[in-house]
Structures are given as C-alpha cells and as structure tokens.
Amino acid sequence: MFRTKIAGIGMYVPPRVVTNNDLLKYMDTSDEWIQERTGIKERRYAHRTEETTATMGVEAAKIAIERAGITPQDIDFIIFATLSPDYYFPGCGVLLQRAMKMKEIGALDVRNQCSGFVYALSVADQFIKTGMYKNILVVGAEKHSFGLDFSTRGRNVSVIFGDGAGAVVLQPTDPSTGSGSGILSTHLHSDGESAEILAMYNPGTHANHWMPEKYADFDEAEIGQMFFSHAMIDKAQVFPNMDGPAVFKKAIVKFPEVIMEALAANGLQTTDLRLLIPHQANLRIAQFVQQKLKLSDEQVYNNIQQYGNTTAASVPIALCEAWEQGKVKDGDLVCLAAFGSGFTWASALLRW
Numbered sequence: 001m002f003r004t005k006i007a008g009i010g011m012y013v014p015p016r017v018v019t020n021n022d023l024l025k026y027m028d029t030s031d032e033w034i035q036e037r038t039g040i041k042e043r044r045y046a047h048r049t050e051e052t053t054a055t056m057g058v059e060a061a062k063i064a065i066e067r068a069g070i071t072p073q074d075i076d077f078i079i080f081a082t083l084s085p086d087y088y089f090p091g092c093g094v095l096l097q098r099a100m101k102m103k104e105i106g107a108l109d110v111r112n113q114c115s116g117f118v119y120a121l122s123v124a125d126q127f128i129k130t131g132m133y134k135n136i137l138v139v140g141a142e143k144h145s146f147g148l149d150f151s152t153r154g155r156n157v158s159v160i161f162g163d164g165a166g167a168v169v170l171q172p173t174d175p176s177t178g179s180g181s182g183i184l185s186t187h188l189h190s191d192g193e194s195a196e197i198l199a200m201y202n203p204g205t206h207a208n209h210w211m212p213e214k215y216a217d218f219d220e221a222e223i224g225q226m227f228f229s230h231a232m233i234d235k236a237q238v239f240p241n242m243d244g245p246a247v248f249k250k251a252i253v254k255f256p257e258v259i260m261e262a263l264a265a266n267g268l269q270t271t272d273l274r275l276l277i278p279h280q281a282n283l284r285i286a287q288f289v290q291q292k293l294k295l296s297d298e299q300v301y302n303n304i305q306q307y308g309n310t311t312a313a314s315v316p317i318a319l320c321e322a323w324e325q326g327k328v329k330d331g332d333l334v335c336l337a338a339f340g341s342g343f344t345w346a347s348a349l350l351r352w
C-alpha cells in the first residue's frame with residue numbers, strides 16, 4: 001500500500017483588493033462590525049469577465065504542477081471542489097482539463113462547500129493508496145463575488161466571502177522506504193438535519209417546497225418556467241442563505257471533534273501538532289477552536305483577514321501561504337480541518 005504525499009502546492013488570488021470600507025457603497029455595514037464579528041479586513045474579487053472559478057483553479061494548478069516537477073500531461077486524474085462552478089453543469093474539472101490541455105483523464109467535481117477541499121483530498125488519497133493513479137490534481141476554487149446579495153438584505157453573508165483558488169498535486173510514496181511523509185488519515189462527516197441553514201436553494205428541483213405558491217396543478221411546461229423565476233429573485237432565493245449563529249454553534253463543536261479524531265486515530269496529541277490549518281470560515285471560530293484545544297498562536301494559521309472566506313479554496317490557500325512563509329517544514333505534523341454547509345465536516349492529518 002502506498003502513502004499519498006503532497007508533491008506540489010499552488011495558490012492564486014485575484015489582484016483586486018476589496019476592503020470593508022469599499023462595501024459601504026452597496027450596503028449598510030461598517031469596517032468595525034465586519035472586523036469584530038469575522039476578523040476580515042479585506043478580500044479579493046475576481047475580474048468580472050476575464051476570470052472564473054475554473055480559470056483561477058488553472059492558475060493555482062499551474063504553480064502546483066510546476067512545483068511538483070511535472071507537466072499538465074502527467075496528471076492522471078482531476079478532482080475539483082467548488083460551490084461556485086462556472087456552469088450549473090458540466091463541472092469545473094472538465095473546464096480545467098480543457099484549458100490545461102491535459103490528456104483524456106477522469107475529472108471529478110466535489111460539491112461539499114467549505115469541506116470540499118478536504119473531502120477531495122480524501123478521495124484522491126484513496127486512489128493514490130490503491131495504486132490507481134500517480135499524479136492527481138486536487139483543486140479548490142471559488143468565485144463568490146458573482147453570486148452574492150450586495151444589498152443590506154444580504155450583508156450578513158456577502159461581507160464574509162472572497163474569491164481565490166488553491167491546488168495540490170498528489171503522488172504516491174512508499175512508507176517503508178520514504179521519510180514517513182504524506183497523508184496519515186482523513187476523516188469525513190455529515191449531518192443533513194440542518195441542510196437549509198447554510199444553503200443556496202436555487203436553481204434546484206425543490207421549487208414547490210420553497211415557494212409559497214402551489215405547483216400541484218401546473219403541467220410540466222409551466223413548472224419548467226419555475227426553475228428560474230422573478231419571484232426567486234424578488235425573494236432573494238438566488239443568493240446564499242445563512243443562519244450565522246446556528247452555523248457558529250455547530251462549527252465550534254465539530255471543528256475540535258474532527259481534529260481530535262484525526263490525532264487519536266494516529267496516536268498523537270495536540271502538542272505534536274506543528275500547524276493547524278482550519279477552513280477560514282470566520283476568525284472567531286478559529287480562535288474558539290484554538291482556545292478549546294489549547295493551541296499556541298504559532299500552531300494555528302489564519303489568513304481570513306486578507307482573503308475573507310474562500311470556501312473550498314481556503315484550506316489550500318492557507319496551506320500554500322504557510323508553506324511559502326516557511327511555517328511548514330519537512331517532518332512537521334499538519335492538520336487540515338473544515339466545517340461547512342450540509343453540514344459537512346472533515347479533517348486530514350499529514351506529515352509534511
């Protein structure tokens with residue numbers, strides 16, 4: 001059985017910086033409110049027409065592939081995690097495959113929102129361990145700026161999110177001869193009980209559930225017109241919906257739980273941890289987790305202050321930045337942990 005190692009890592013954030021004060025022209029908010037509740041100072045927004053989730057994924061992937069010392073033609077499987085795909089379908093994986101002129105390899109899109117990257121990493125890990133693939137590209141990317149309600153009505157959500165992408169190339173390593181580096185274990189969970197608490201309902205096939213009108217008497221042609229309707233726009237049902245306090249309460253329980261699960265599975269403790277990379281949901285959540293696990297400031301990496309919450313991209317962006325800053329070195333124990341819509345939550349423990 002092989003072990004999976006990160007052979008190359010890359011990130012891309014668009015150059016356009018949007019500060020909290022820049023948002024004042026759209027909504028009733030303040031720099032003070034946003035910083036106090038979320039820790040966010042600024043975020044990046046993609047170029048409106050020239051950049052998409054897939055193109056940002058490509059930029060991050062180019063760096064990861066180059067750092068792995070291979071070419072796009074060497075990649076034998078793609079896993080792309082996003083909640084803001086370029087199209088309703090097909091997924092971003094095939095768009096990346098086309099843009100990077102890769103071979104006719106498999107491309108899988110993962111729809112696990114904030115946990116998407118860790119879920120994708122876990123799927124890739126299984127393929128590498130069994131020997132099925134030798135160079136898997138895992139990407140997390142989001143273009144949130146195109147799908148937010150920038151009026152005061154949507155301010156509790158729109159101030160939080162930013163755009164960007166991160167990518168890793170995964171390769172097999174032989175644990176008996178290698179340095180012991182690689183993914184030690186991954187842990188995936190979900191609880192759909194509160195699926196609607198953090199969700200974007202439309203477009204979707206549930207329409208009669210969410211719309212007050214009764215659709216029972218409509219024929220298929222009329223229902224077809226309801227997939228997108230003016231009522232959805234008027235009722236802000238085409239934007240993400242979030243019960244912030246409910247998300248907060250669940251996140252601060254599940255983050256520590258899944259981190260401890262990963263450590264326990266490997267007979268390790270929080271003191272063994274060189275770095276925790278939590279999904280950058282909200283600085284207050286990360287601080288709560290740090291306190292609960294009694295981790296030092298040096299053991300937790302946060303960059304939500306600069307990029308906002310980039311959902312599936314946040315973990316690989318933070319990991320890449322931490323590595324570029326020399327905060328992750330060979331032999332270090334690193335834990336990636338995420339929690340988000342679904343709810344889903346996940347962790348990955350790795351030896352760098």
Ligand code: ACO
Nearest residue numbers: 029030033037114155156159244245247248281282339340
């Ligand atoms: N600017 C100013 N005021 C605002 C804003 C804003 N951007 N957003 C909401 N408010 C107001 C509300 O309207 C409300 O006003 P009211 O008291 O007059 O009704 C007041 O602030 C408090 O609203 P709450 O939603 O209760 O605000 P809360 O203190 O809970 O903070 C927040 C909201 C930051 C979202 C918080 O609930 C939170 O951190 N939740 C965790 C959710 C999270 O982090 N989500 C990230 C995405 S999901 C993920 O990645 C897991």
